[in-house]
Amino acid sequence: MRVLIVDDFPPKLDLLVALTRRLRPDAEIVIAQGFVEGRGAIVANDFDIALFDNRLHDGSGMELYRLARKQQIPVALVVSAHEPATEEEQRTIVDVRKASEAISGAFVAVELCGV
Secondary structure, eight states, rough: OEEEEEOSSSHHHHHHHHHHHHOOOTTTTEEEOOOHHHHHHHHHSOOOEEOOOEETEEHHHHHHHHHHHHHTOOOEEEEEESSSSSSSHHHHEEEEGGGHHHHHHHHHHHHTTTO
């Protein structure tokens, strides 16, 4: 299973990597530390799950989410410590405090898809 994690805040990036490793020790994790790097990874690679920070220093996690969906990544989550502002963010964003539950659910969803 290949997992992309995009976050530009090192403590939260470390948290998301640690949660992913704990939930799925065998996962191949690719890290991107900003929008441009994340966009390049999405276009150039095939991922089963992608986790994005909503507010990146060089772009929007919501844009990465939309691109991931177009690239047919089975599960994409936006994990943020900030309150969602738009309706789309309210439907899409997972609070960082609930990240473990959301990531665990994402792995289950991907497994149900046969990945």
